[in-house]
Amino acid sequence: MAHSATHTRQLIFTPAIRIFHWLRALSILVLVITGFYISWPFLVAPESSDVLVQGWIRFAHIVFGFVLTAITLVRFYLFFFSRNDIERRSFKDVMSIQSWITQLKSYIWMGHLNKAGIYGPLQFVTYVAISFAALFICITGLVLYANVYHQGLGGMMWESAAWVTAQMGGLANVRIWHHYITWAFIIFVVIHVYMAVWSGIRFKHNSVDSIVSGYDYHKDH
Numbered sequence: 001m002a003h004s005a006t007h008t009r010q011l012i013f014t015p016a017i018r019i020f021h022w023l024r025a026l027s028i029l030v031l032v033i034t035g036f037y038i039s040w041p042f043l044v045a046p047e048s049s050d051v052l053v054q055g056w057i058r059f060a061h062i063v064f065g066f067v068l069t070a071i072t073l074v075r076f077y078l079f080f081f082s083r084n085d086i087e088r089r090s091f092k093d094v095m096s097i098q099s100w101i102t103q104l105k106s107y108i109w110m111g112h113l114n115k116a117g118i119y120g121p122l123q124f125v126t127y128v129a130i131s132f133a134a135l136f137i138c139i140t141g142l143v144l145y146a147n148v149y150h151q152g153l154g155g156m157m158w159e160s161a162a163w164v165t166a167q168m169g170g171l172a173n174v175r176i177w178h179h180y181i182t183w184a185f186i187i188f189v190v191i192h193v194y195m196a197v198w199s200g201i202r203f204k205h206n207s208v209d210s211i212v213s214g215y216d217y218h219k220d221h
Contacts, residue, residue: 012118013214014084020071021211024134027068028185034061035182062145069138075131090117090124112203130188133181139164140178147171 093099103120146154146161
């Protein structure tokens with residue numbers, strides 16, 4: 001018996017995008033956990049002279065902070081200059097009122113999405129916002145780094161870090177905003193995971209498996 005395909009497969013996420021997505025997810029997870037611990041080192045008593053635990057956790061925070069910084073810069077580059085323009089095509093929907101209406105209606109079970117690229121307009125705007133939030137938290141993280149480590153890379157960044165510190169009204173404000181954006185990431189991740197799973201259930205495609213395999217499947221009509 002002959003079998004015919006019922007779905008069409010489409011590559012939507014390149015290997016680079018998938019790798020950087022999961023590295024960024026890992027970085028955010030490690031940075032949130034280590035960042036909260038650095039602000040409240042509960043594993044070692046305050047009167048203890050044991051600084052190894054705090055040192056290793058700070059080391060992990062710094063390493064993954066630089067990883068997130070590198071990924072953030074590369075993702076900005078790939079968005080504008082990647083040969084695969086499926087992300088850039090999503091900008092057409094942002095400029096279309098009809099696309100906004102279509103996406104919002106689909107979220108209340110009225111019709112399906114019809115996107116020019118990989119993201120709907122609401123997704124695109126959200127991802128752009130969180131990308132700039134990532135850029136901001138990396139900048140404030142580098143400023144905090146330069147104010148602790150005054151030699152090597154920290155020394156090279158000192159003048160720029162001092163300027164940013166002055167513009168933000170002092171190092172305390174830099175630290176507070178670094179903390180605020182951390183909560184923005186926590187809220188985003190919760191909503192992002194929920195919507196990714198919900199989208200797969202609602203539309204039967206473009207789900208979590210797409211960012212793993214890179215492929216999306218559309219039912220043939």
